[in-house]
Amino acid sequence: QMQLVESGGGLVQPGGSLRLSCAASGFTFSSYYMTWVRQAPGKGLEWVSSIDSDGSNTVYENSVKGRFTISRDNAKTTLYLQMNSLKYEDTAVYYCVKGSRSWYDPPGGQGTQVTVSS
Numbered sequence: 001q002m003q004l005v006e007s008g009g010g011l012v013q014p015g016g017s018l019r020l021s022c023a024a025s026g027f028t029f030s031s032y033y034m035t036w037v038r039q040a041p042g043k044g045l046e047w048v049s050s051i052d053s054d055g056s057n058t059v060y061e062n063s064v065k066g067r068f069t070i071s072r073d074n075a076k077t078t079l080y081l082q083m084n085s086l087k088y089e090d091t092a093v094y095y096c097v098k099g100s101r102s103w104y105d106p107p108g109g110q111g112t113q114v115t116v117s118s
Helices: none
Strands: 003-007 010-012 018-025 034-039 045-051 058-060 068-073 078-083 092-098 112-116
Touching: 003 092, 018 034, 018 092, 018 112, 034 068, 034 078, 045 068, 045 078, 058 068, 078 092
Parallel strands: 010 112
Antiparallel strands: 003 018, 018 078, 034 045, 034 092, 045 058, 068 078, 092 112
């Protein structure tokens, strides 16, 4: 059974950093594009970033480009999102999902809450 478990969220001041992790199991992680999406309070799901199966290609939503870095460790079947220079508008629940920017599974895990506040 496929499982994605996000962790690493928390409360951080503007300008701070967090590193999210997503532990994957139940499928061949190294064969799939992976994606981070987020959902801010009262808003719909927003695509954030995607990475190809071997980690050689990444894409980012414009508002996070230059601040966030997606990466993966296929040996550990883990996806990461390094978030720097965090802004209030980055506050959301972050989910990792299987798939690319153009197609991805709906979030199945509980996500991890990121709150940017002073």
